[in-house]
Amino acid sequence: MSFKYAVALAAVARTASAAIASTFTPPAPAPTSTSSFYVGNSNGTIVNTPDVPGRVFDRFIQIWLENTDFAQAAGQAVFKNLSSQGITLSSYYGVTHPSEPNYIAASGGDFWGLSEDNLVNVPANVSTIVDLLDLAGVSWSSYQENMPSDGYLGFNFTNPDGYTYYVRKHNPLVIYDSVGLNSTRAARIRNFNDFAVDVDNNTLSQWIFVTPNLRNDAHDTTVEYATEWLSYWLMPLLQDPNFNTPKTLILLTFDENENYNINNQVYSLLLGGVIPQNLWNTTDDTFYTHYSTLTTVENNWNLGNLGRQDTNKTVSNVFAFVANATSYKNNDLTTNNLPLLNLTSTIPGPLNPEYYIPWLAPNTNGTGGGSGPTFVASGVNMSMTSANAPPPVNLTANSSSGSSPTTTTGAGVSVGVSVQGVLGAVAVAVAAAALLV
Ligand SMILES: *[C@@H]1O[C@H](CO)[C@@H](O)[C@H](O)[C@H]1NC(C)=O
Ligand SMILES: *[C@@H]1O[C@H](CO)[C@@H](O)[C@H](O)[C@H]1NC(C)=O
Numbered sequence: 001m002s003f004k005y006a007v008a009l010a011a012v013a014r015t016a017s018a019a020i021a022s023t024f025t026p027p028a029p030a031p032t033s034t035s036s037f038y039v040g041n042s043n044g045t046i047v048n049t050p051d052v053p054g055r056v057f058d059r060f061i062q063i064w065l066e067n068t069d070f071a072q073a074a075g076q077a078v079f080k081n082l083s084s085q086g087i088t089l090s091s092y093y094g095v096t097h098p099s100e101p102n103y104i105a106a107s108g109g110d111f112w113g114l115s116e117d118n119l120v121n122v123p124a125n126v127s128t129i130v131d132l133l134d135l136a137g138v139s140w141s142s143y144q145e146n147m148p149s150d151g152y153l154g155f156n157f158t159n160p161d162g163y164t165y166y167v168r169k170h171n172p173l174v175i176y177d178s179v180g181l182n183s184t185r186a187a188r189i190r191n192f193n194d195f196a197v198d199v200d201n202n203t204l205s206q207w208i209f210v211t212p213n214l215r216n217d218a219h220d221t222t223v224e225y226a227t228e229w230l231s232y233w234l235m236p237l238l239q240d241p242n243f244n245t246p247k248t249l250i251l252l253t254f255d256e257n258e259n260y261n262i263n264n265q266v267y268s269l270l271l272g273g274v275i276p277q278n279l280w281n282t283t284d285d286t287f288y289t290h291y292s293t294l295t296t297v298e299n300n301w302n303l304g305n306l307g308r309q310d311t312n313k314t315v316s317n318v319f320a321f322v323a324n325a326t327s328y329k330n331n332d333l334t335t336n337n338l339p340l341l342n343l344t345s346t347i348p349g350p351l352n353p354e355y356y357i358p359w360l361a362p363n364t365n366g367t368g369g370g371s372g373p374t375f376v377a378s379g380v381n382m383s384m385t386s387a388n389a390p391p392p393v394n395l396t397a398n399s400s401s402g403s404s405p406t407t408t409t410g411a412g413v414s415v416g417v418s419v420q421g422v423l424g425a426v427a428v429a430v431a432a433a434a435l436l437v
C-alpha cells in the first residue's frame with residue numbers, strides 16, 4: 001500500500017468515526033415532542049376512518065431494527081426488560097438478505113428476487129397490505145424518522161449536520177407504486193414530527209410501520225445504541241394510552257440477522273396491552289417470518305390475501321396467541337426442518353436481473369390468514385402465472401454482450417419472453433445500475 005493511499009484511508013476513517021456518535025442523544029425531551037432534528041414540520045394531525053374492531057387487537061404497530069443476530073440482541077438488558085412484559089418469539093426469521101427485500105416482503109408478500117439495496121419501484125398492479133386494509137376501512141400509516149416530507153420519494157436524505165439518517169430502502173410502502181405514486185396514500189407515510197403530533201392528539205392509525213433512522217435502528221451503530229433509543233422512545237410510549245391501548249399489539253423485530261452463514265433468525269418480541277398477563281415473560285417457539293405480519297393482520301381483521309407468500313403455509317404462521325383465539329390452524333414445523341431463509345442472489349424474480357422472470361399474477365387459489373378472496377389490482381394479466389412463466393433469463397449477460405439473453409436454467413429451453421419485454425426490463429436494469437454509481 002502506498003503512503004498516499006494509507007493517508008487517504010486514515011482521513012476517511014477519522015471522518016467516519018467523527019460522524020458516528022457512540023451513544024444515543026435524545027433529539028427531544030420525549031417521543032411525543034417535535035424536534036428540528038426530524039427535519040420536516042408536522043403536516044397536521046392525520047385523519048383516519050373510524051376504528052374497525054379486530055378479532056384480537058385493534059391496533060398493530062411494527063418497529064423494525066437492523067442487522068443483528070438473535071443471540072446478540074437477546075443478551076441486551078433492555079430486551080430482557082421488555083421481554084418480561086411480552087412474548088419472546090424464539091423462531092422468527094427474516095426472509096432473505098440484504099435489507100430492502102425484507103422490508104418489501106413484509107408489505108407485498110414477496111421480495112421479487114431482489115438481492116440488493118438499490119433504487120427500485122414495484123409496479124402499481126402489484127398489491128400490498130394497504131389494498132387489503134383500505135378495502136376493509138382499517139386505517140394505516142407509516143412513520144419514517146428523518147424523512148424530510150410526507151410521501152418523500154427520494155433515495156435518501158441528508159440532515160443539515162451532513163449525516164444521511166433516512167434511506168428509502170427501509171421505507172417499504174413507498175417502494176410500491178400503488179402507494180408511493182398515489183398522493184392520497186403517500187401522504188400517510190409520515191415523519192417523526194407527524195408522529196409526535198399524532199400521538200399527542202390521540203389519532204394513531206390501526207396499522208402502523210415504524211422505521212427509526214440509520215443510527216437508532218443499529219444499521220450504522222450497534223445493537224447497544226439501538227437499545228438506548230428504545231429506552232428513550234419505546235419505553236415511555238408503552239405507558240402512553242394514546243400509543244399502547246388495551247387492544248394494541250406491538251411487534252419489535254429486526255429486518256435480518258448479521259451473519260449470512262447461519263439461518264436468518266432475528267430476535268422478536270410481541271408487546272402491548274393486548275398481550276394477556278399470563279403470557280408475559282413467556283417464549284413462543286412457533287416458526288414465523290416477516291410474512292407472518294401479513295397473515296396475522298389478515299387473520300385479525302378477517303381480510304383477503306395478496307396471493308403471494310402470505311398464502312404459503314410454510315412461511316406464514318399467524319402469531320400463536322392470535323391463532324389460538326381465532327382457531328386458525330398453523331403448521332407445526334420444528335427447528336429441525338425449517339427452510340433456509342439466509343439465501344440471496346439466486347432467487348428468480350422480476351427484480352433479479354441475473355434470474356429474471358416477469359411480474360406474475362397473484363395466485364388466487366390460496367388462502368391467507370383471513371377468509372376473504374385474493375386482492376387483484378387493476379392492470380394484471382391473470383394468465384401470467386408461475387405455471388406459464390418463462391424460465392429465468394440472465395439480463396446482465398444480455399446487456400453486457402449484446403447477444404440474446406441466456407436462460408439461467410435448463411440449457412436449450414426456449415425463452416418465452418417477448419423481445420420487447422426483455423428489452424424494456426434491460427432498460428430498467430441499466431437505469432438502475434446507472435443510479436447505483
Ligand atoms: C424495566 O424497566 C423499567 C423502566 O426502567 C423499570 O421500571 C422496570 O422495573 C424494569 N423491569 C424489569 C423486569 O427489569
Ligand atoms: C404535506 O403533505 C403533502 C401531500 O399531502 C406534501 O406535498 C407535503 O410535502 C407535506 N409536507 C410536509 C412538511 O411533509
Ligand SMILES: *[C@@H]1O[C@H](CO)[C@@H](O)[C@H](O)[C@H]1NC(C)=O
Nearest residue numbers: 155156157164167435436437
Ligand atoms: C444517497 O443517494 C445518492 C444518490 O441519490 C447516492 O449517491 C448516495 O450514495 C446515497 N447515500 C446513502 C448513504 O445511501
Ligand SMILES: *[C@@H]1O[C@H](CO)[C@@H](O)[C@H](O)[C@H]1NC(C)=O
Nearest residue numbers: 124130134178182183184185
Ligand atoms: C389512490 O388511493 C386512494 C385511497 O386508497 C384510492 O381511493 C384511489 O383510487 C387511488 N388512486 C389510484 C389512481 O389508484
Ligand SMILES: *[C@@H]1O[C@H](CO)[C@@H](O)[C@H](O)[C@H]1NC(C)=O
Nearest residue numbers: 032044045196197198200201
Ligand atoms: C394536535 O396537537 C398539536 C400539539 O401536539 C396541537 O398544536 C394541534 O392543535 C393539535 N391538533 C388537533 C386537530 O387537535
Ligand SMILES: *[C@@H]1O[C@H](CO)[C@@H](O)[C@H](O)[C@H]1NC(C)=O
Nearest residue numbers: 260261262263264340342343
Ligand atoms: C445458510 O444457513 C445454513 C444453516 O446454518 C448454512 O448451512 C448455509 O451455509 C448458509 N448459507 C449461506 C449461503 O451462507
Ligand SMILES: *[C@@H]1O[C@H](CO)[C@@H](O)[C@H](O)[C@H]1NC(C)=O
Nearest residue numbers: 080083084085280281282283
Ligand atoms: C422472566 O423469566 C425468566 C426465566 O425465563 C426469569 O429468570 C425472570 O425472573 C422472569 N422475569 C420476571 C419479571 O418475571
Ligand SMILES: *[C@@H]1O[C@H](CO)[C@@H](O)[C@H](O)[C@H]1NC(C)=O
Nearest residue numbers: 308309312313314315339340
Ligand atoms: C413456500 O415457502 C417455502 C420455503 O421458503 C418454499 O420452499 C416454497 O417454494 C414456497 N412455495 C411457494 C408456492 O412459493
Ligand SMILES: *[C@@H]1O[C@H](CO)[C@@H](O)[C@H](O)[C@H]1NC(C)=O
Nearest residue numbers: 087279284319320321322324
Ligand atoms: C396456543 O394454544 C396451545 C394449545 O392450547 C398452547 O399450548 C400454547 O401455549 C398457546 N400459545 C400461545 C402463545 O398462546
Ligand SMILES: *[C@@H]1O[C@H](CO)[C@@H](O)[C@H](O)[C@H]1NC(C)=O
Nearest residue numbers: 361362363364365385386387
Ligand atoms: C389455480 O388453479 C387452477 C385450477 O386448478 C389452475 O389452472 C391454475 O394454474 C392455478 N393457478 C395458480 C397460480 O397456481
Ligand SMILES: *[C@@H]1O[C@H](CO)[C@@H](O)[C@H](O)[C@H]1NC(C)=O
Nearest residue numbers: 123125359360361380381384
Ligand atoms: C404489471 O405491470 C407491469 C408494468 O406495467 C407489467 O410489465 C406487467 O406485465 C404487469 N404484470 C402482470 C402480471 O400483468
Ligand SMILES: *[C@@H]1O[C@H](CO)[C@@H](O)[C@H](O)[C@H]1NC(C)=O
Nearest residue numbers: 354355394396397398400408
Ligand atoms: C449473468 O451474466 C453475467 C455477465 O455475463 C455473469 O457475470 C453472471 O455470472 C451471470 N449470472 C448467472 C446467474 O449466470
